[in-house]
Amino acid sequence: MAKVKRFMQGNEACAEGALYAGCNFFAGYPITPSTEIAEILGYQLPKIGGKWIQMEDEIASIAATIGGSLGGCKALTATSGPGLSLKQEGLGYAAMAEIPCVIINVMRGGPSTGYPTGPSQSDMMTAKWGTHGDHPVIALTPSTVPEILTETVRAFNLAEKYRMPVFVFYDEIVGHMREPVEIPEPGDLEIVDRAKPTCKPEDYKPYDSNFEIAPLAAYGKDGYRFHVTGLNHGDDGFPTNDSKRIDQGCRSIMAKIENNLDDILKNETVDMDDAEIVLFAYGSTARSASFAQRKAREKGIKAGLFRPLTMWPFPEKAIREAAKKAKVFIVPEMNLGQMSLEVERCAPGIEVKGINRVDGEPINPAQILECIEKYK
Amino acid sequence: MAKVKRFMQGNEACAEGALYAGCNFFAGYPITPSTEIAEILGYQLPKIGGKWIQMEDEIASIAATIGGSLGGCKALTATSGPGLSLKQEGLGYAAMAEIPCVIINVMRGGPSTGYPTGPSQSDMMTAKWGTHGDHPVIALTPSTVPEILTETVRAFNLAEKYRMPVFVFYDEIVGHMREPVEIPEPGDLEIVDRAKPTCKPEDYKPYDSNFEIAPLAAYGKDGYRFHVTGLNHGDDGFPTNDSKRIDQGCRSIMAKIENNLDDILKNETVDMDDAEIVLFAYGSTARSASFAQRKAREKGIKAGLFRPLTMWPFPEKAIREAAKKAKVFIVPEMNLGQMSLEVERCAPGIEVKGINRVDGEPINPAQILECIEKYK
Amino acid sequence: MTAEAAKKQKLSVPFDYSKYLRGGKLPHIWCPGCGHGIILKALLRAIDKIGLTNDEICMVSGIGCSSRTPGYVDFNTMHTLHGRALSYATGIKMANPDLNLIVTTGDGDALAIGGNHFIHTCRRNIDMTILVYSNSIYGMTGGQFSPTTPEGSKTSTSPYGAMEPNFDCCELAKASGATFVARATSYHVAELERTIKAAIEHKGTSVVEILDQCPIYFGRQNKYKSASHMMEMIEKDGTVSVKQVDKLPPEKLEGKLLRGILHQVEGEEYCDKYAKIIEKAQD
Amino acid sequence: MTAEAAKKQKLSVPFDYSKYLRGGKLPHIWCPGCGHGIILKALLRAIDKIGLTNDEICMVSGIGCSSRTPGYVDFNTMHTLHGRALSYATGIKMANPDLNLIVTTGDGDALAIGGNHFIHTCRRNIDMTILVYSNSIYGMTGGQFSPTTPEGSKTSTSPYGAMEPNFDCCELAKASGATFVARATSYHVAELERTIKAAIEHKGTSVVEILDQCPIYFGRQNKYKSASHMMEMIEKDGTVSVKQVDKLPPEKLEGKLLRGILHQVEGEEYCDKYAKIIEKAQD
Amino acid sequence: MADRYELRFSGSGGQGMILAGIIMAEAASIYGDKNAVQSQSYGPESRGGASKAEVVISDDAIDYPKATAIDCMLAMTQEACTKYHDDIKDDGILLVDTELVHELPKGKFKIYEFPIIETAREELGKVIVANIISLGLMTALTKIVSEKAITDAVLSRVPKPFLELNEKALKIGFERAKELKEKK
């Protein structure tokens, strides 16, 4: 039987993906252009007995989200630029205390209040470095409405699997545009649930270093009692001043990522085999890049498209690989050059050309094509 | 006559520097290990008729600081990691609205509450990318107590000159250690005051694009009335949807920095002329690096030290220059590798070796020397 | 006859708003029937009655429809971040205590995200006038419930009816330490003007909660026929003047909010106190 | 004689705290004479009187000396961020309404940086017990003034004497919507235990402001001779029980804070209400 | 059909232009067998001022979601017409409401004028269905979706009591478009 196809908005697909993934907790605070996610879930979550709350601000929202997660729920919050800045301290807490949760950031013009209804991709570096201190980051960057659905599902899976906050970042264009989406049926997409402890309650250690990722119990649900803190802590979750354990703790939250790159990274590539001109693009900009890449190939130009769906961790190895054949990387972004810096770092000696727009307008295919032609 | 010499703590030198620079407004919220700055200024500022207030949190502190600045004061706030994360939205506002102010961040172990009394250098990237949206950043990184004084003065000068928030970032070690400091007398150090408008009040435009940096009037002090917003705005300070003006605004706040690198950058170099092994180090870590570099030279190893006092904007040109002769960059940092990424980007093809500690202990000279010896 | 000419003839003339308005900024962005414009006009008349000059005023706001007010007036003006207006205003006032600070803010801006700064500003009793444009909704973002949305109301985030209890903004201000607390509406326009005037004239933190209407989001979702309908039902019939309280039987008071100056006491003002600290320090 | 043996003999035995304490965590980090330990002990006795099991309780805190409480007790415990405990607790409670949420927080944590979450939690009337360890100081960071530091006090950030007016934590809680509001002290230990018990048993948001002492920072800077001296002056002589108010002449009440349950009303609890929303949605 | 067909619905907030765009896209992609992407521009205040919705229809996957060269544009107000007509193709179509658009732009594209709002008001008694009439017009003018597909799409979004009204509105659109075409 054909799948149900619905014509829906990016933000709607996000809510749909969250529900598919088993999300049963949402806490948020309205902000353009992400508000629809909260609105839809405010309608849908009660229907399935899930919990939904509008908090007094974004700080409270991320805090409640983390609390909901520790209460055993799959928890989500959604916001945009200014809200992302406010959530930073809480995000660091989730990373440090290793609490799964998913954060959607629909990007609008910044900095500050900026251009609330204009599209942008200028929060990409904030995703990685926003909160103080070294912390692990996973950030996914879908380009289409169906992809927002599937990447939101993947975000929940990664969050639950790696016990950490996982971001989905997309720009206002993808968030507000509409496309037909085939609604997956149960079983169509993989769903990862949080590993639960199986040991005796008295043996339970929420940060047991015998595990790569220790199972996380829920407060009051499984008979395990444990302590959680944002201070550096030992296996048992209690604060420690032992410099060895501090070091281990700081490194192990990063190692979760580094040791599982194959599982976490996801890229789409088009015509990369012989590509001399590599377009590195994400979000709605990747759609323009794709258009331009097609046209370029039609003109016989050896252009390829590298489209990261996992932006953080950065696809360093793949870029280093691509750099071996490429003579130029073109990085179109609706910002003043953010991911292009990472490309530059990982493609030493290769020219990296940014196409940057910060005027509230999308980067159109013609602009990219023109740039490609300069390098052909 | 000999200058007065006082034995003082890093944080004390910071307060001293602020007063020397003409700081007459402080708003803050206590947090280890930066609290002494607030405490000292709470005692000193009233003595000179300056304003001092303890706000209810860090968000209010940065807001009041910006308000104080628009009221015509030279304004300061001071914090550490978690407070820095909370101030992010406000910092973006200051950048966007181009309001001078100085922010001290005394670095402790992170992420999250982390290790409040332990030293760290893990907020360096947050300085640059913490708030959402593209925004200009100046961040200074003193290594000694006397330098904290002089760099705090320089921070005020740069803030007032370039109409933007300027950071001074140092680690807990430099913040809490004590050294003898020669107290500069009036006139010893350059003091920059905010450019004031000279036009007729009705002609005044706070973002006049005829200036590289338009003069900033003060509310209620000079008879100029004007509007300030964190939205994208035109010359007159009012919100605009004109994509050209939005683009111009976003770029001009960055151009202030890019066009004045010579004025803003400041590095100290030791034995760099023939250096094959370049130590790139800052803050207290630079002191260890300096020790190690000396010892290495004693052993005949061609080691040099590159010590940025302005970390942001990144000394890209100087590093590219140094990369021409260097065979390796060694970057010791009390974090898991932050500035080393920038060095890597700007030294394409050259090995960049990080020495990283995140256990709450300083990086000692022996550790660095050992690393140098591996590359000799 | 121009207003000028009328004045000369000593006839009663309508108020000339233009001296306080920035040229070329009208019409404002507010929707048809939005109460925010009514408040702005009453505020300008109050300022005129007090006789403040444009230079003597600094108006600060956060983010929201209400917070767009400063953009229209020819004072020292600042449009800040969502919820933070009072902290910016505190900085400005400390730096320059001679300025008359007026903060225009929404129920969301002041009481949701800005709640902490609201209570702390009241506590400090720093001299400023806080006008809370209280329309029971987040207007700017398209109609989500706020901490003043009546229980049961439909909003875009309360499709099953709002379930959260409300703040009483005035009680909160009073309990926090504000020395002047009042409630007004955009329906009772003359009273509104008088209340704002009294609030500005009061030395210390003054809070005026002004019930007004968002016909577009709150109105439509809750089946109000028009802006006037909302003003009639919510502002006129939903409130009672403090002056009438004693005269009315209890059943007439039920479910009604009180209008007027609800609380006014003397209390030493923050900047005045700080001036004494300076004196002490310089001793 | 062991406590066990004593119990068998039906003699009065001291309370056995160990069943609620985590092994190996004592002695705690609090300074000699710090009131926080007294509060913790009273809390444990209250829990025992109610008969809650360790599994049924979730204790959440922010950052501060007071916020270290959860580390010592064998419940579900969470030490969060400065000021944010109530928001974390709200998430946990929503996810798992069967848990008894107890939040231990300081005057700085709850009322300075955490003020917004404090008032909104009270407003929602979500079922949790908020214990504010009110020692008039930021203890953890070395003694800066807080929103409850009495005017004139010396602290490390008020060298000329604190100039800011205080919050009345209980008034603020009440005005915000809390349905149970009480004040207690670490001096009146039996009353403290009873009050905490009543607070936990109350359904809805319960706030207990507990006056206690920081002899190290508040005490030393303000010339108190000892912890006992502070307890005597501030807690014993500085307060009056609500039960005695009517019996005392006005001059005996001046400058005194009231102790006891100051406000208790019924109000539908947040999670109960939300359960109804779920029912409605699933209809 | 070329690899992409681009439509733009423009007018002022409240005229239902975004809904019209969505319905057109649904007609193509859910009730037809094509692909479609709809996008829109929000004003800075999301209220008042000109607003527009764009629909790209294609037999293949659609990457760039915004208009590049418009095949057919509807303008329901003068402001929208003036602001947005620029990128209509030379062989494209511009449909305007006669009541509100007086100044016609210059260009090589074909211009059709029709009193859409007036018809909704006078013939159907409901200004609110002007956007549905316009969908009928656009469908018949462009033939980019079938009349059945647009009818299905419209009716799936309309509450029962209004089915007939909307069907009528669509039909009016279909018919008058034919007349318009014939006139040219």
Place this chain on the structure above:
Amino acid sequence: MADRYELRFSGSGGQGMILAGIIMAEAASIYGDKNAVQSQSYGPESRGGASKAEVVISDDAIDYPKATAIDCMLAMTQEACTKYHDDIKDDGILLVDTELVHELPKGKFKIYEFPIIETAREELGKVIVANIISLGLMTALTKIVSEKAITDAVLSRVPKPFLELNEKALKIGFERAKELKEKK
């Protein structure tokens, strides 16, 4: 003198070890003609537990501010002694309080035992000046600063009524150190 001379003052919070370190450093750098850097370690709770202050003294600029190889260490409690003695040089000095340190660590360094606290209590009636006695002892044992410099440094920090007491405490330190040395 080598290019750096390192001292460590250790004990428990409240014993004035940090102040002692600061005074020693001031003696060297403000009242003497050397350079000095003082640093300290804060416990995670900044109260209770072992605490230490380190002073590096040199004729030249001092880069690394922490101890690398200790020339002279004071331990006022057993915990501090056990925790911090590790990096005393082979030819270094360890001075301990006899009352509180019972288990002496093993090492090639010289160990001096002296009842510092007891002397403060018994001879001067004020436990609080134990740290000043220790400064006297350290000065005389190490000769890294002059007696005049340390005296100036101490007295500049002491309120008038306590000048004499502190001077006495220092003198006791100077004298007893000489006796200790002679004994060895």
Place this chain on the structure above:
Amino acid sequence: MADAAKKLPRIEINEKFCKGCSICVDFCPTDVLEMKGPVVVVKDLDACTRCQLCDLRCPDFAIQVFD
């Protein structure tokens, strides 16, 4: 005063500013105004008492009443 001598007020409506909310119409005590399509117009100037309520309640600076 005799009816003949009565001087009528002048009601100025700024059509560019008027957003047609009808607040002035709905609350005019003597029913002077009415909506005509999207803007307000004067229906019965004679009845105007110069109470200014229309001005005071107009959110849009769009109506003023002169003697």
Place this chain on the structure above:
Amino acid sequence: MADAAKKLPRIEINEKFCKGCSICVDFCPTDVLEMKGPVVVVKDLDACTRCQLCDLRCPDFAIQVFD
């Protein structure tokens, strides 16, 4: 009850936990306790009324009174 028959309570002091704050000493109604250097000791067990106030007010879980 005759004095001879009086069964004395047992006061257990945990010296490892006691921080010497003297709260128990200062508030004991019958002056049973006293400070000895840094910790508390029993001075006059005979006077103890078993009121438990010392336990209730001790912040450090350091003193308990058994029958």
